[in-house]
Amino acid sequence: DTAVSQTPKYLVTQMGNDKSIKCEQNLGHDTMYWYKQDSKKFLKIMFSYNNKELIINETVPNRFSPKSPDKAHLNLHINSLELGDSAVYFCASSQRTSGLFTDTQYFGPGTRLTVL
Amino acid sequence: GENVEQHPSTLSVQEGDSAVIKCTYSDSASNYFPWYKQELGKRPQLIIDIRSNVGEKKDQRIAVTLNKTAKHFSLHITETQPEDSAVYFCAALPNYGQNFVFGPGTRLSVLP
Numbered sequence: 001d002t003a004v005s006q007t008p009k010y011l012v013t014q015m016g017n018d019k020s021i022k023c024e025q026n027l028g029h030d031t032m033y034w035y036k037q038d039s040k041k042f043l044k045i046m047f048s049y050n051n052k053e054l055i056i057n058e059t060v061p062n063r064f065s066p067k068s069p070d071k072a073h074l075n076l077h078i079n080s081l082e083l084g085d086s087a088v089y090f091c092a093s094s095q096r097t098s099g100l101f102t103d104t105q106y107f108g109p110g111t112r113l114t115v116l
Numbered sequence: 117g118e119n120v121e122q123h124p125s126t127l128s129v130q131e132g133d134s135a136v137i138k139c140t141y142s143d144s145a146s147n148y149f150p151w152y153k154q155e156l157g158k159r160p161q162l163i164i165d166i167r168s169n170v171g172e173k174k175d176q177r178i179a180v181t182l183n184k185t186a187k188h189f190s191l192h193i194t195e196t197q198p199e200d201s202a203v204y205f206c207a208a209l210p211n212y213g214q215n216f217v218f219g220p221g222t223r224l225s226v227l228p
């Protein structure tokens with residue numbers, strides 16, 4: 001069974017468009033993340049979110065917004081796409097509650113976004 | 117905030133040799149240090165991790181060491197195989213409730 005899934009796998013779109021990437025996890029984790037991996041392979045956190053707080057990397061433009069309809073989903077909405085948004089976007093999840101506390105993150109397969 | 121550096125950026129070894137990748141971090145409050153392996157076109161996958169209350173951890177051919185005083189941790193791969201070729205990322209978790217900070221990655225090539 002797929003633990004963390006993303007759709008679509010590839011996304012090609014024109015500059016200025018608005019697009020969304022969906023992420024779902026079936027691990028029962030309480031925290032989900034979005035990462036951006038650029039052409040140089042740098043892996044940068046964009047957001048982390050659980051039902052209590054959203055932590056935003058301050059370098060992320062406000063054109064990017066996470067939306068979580070429930071604990072198992074964290075979608076990424078991007079408005080007014082720019083050329084520099086082209087990258088691979090990874091969703092991830094982990095369990096961050098107290099008690100049996102683990103931070104192991106499980107990544108989705110990635111979405112390759114190309115902005116023309 | 118936390119800053120993680122990683123060296124070397126590229127590493128080539130002969131099959132059967134050992135490989136060592138080193139990371140340094142800046143926030144002494146960081147307490148969790150995972151290592152991820154990313155094969156070409158695939159997702160990052162956790163291969164080993166270590167917490168700040170442990171100095172060393174080993175899993176078959178892979179080991180991680182942590183020096184809290186010097187704020188560095190290292191990945192050791194012994195008896196390397198061609199399938200070990202990938203990009204390896206280290207990361208640090210500054211505090212509960214904050215985000216992971218990843219190193220820039222090391223591209224390891226194991227030559228047959």
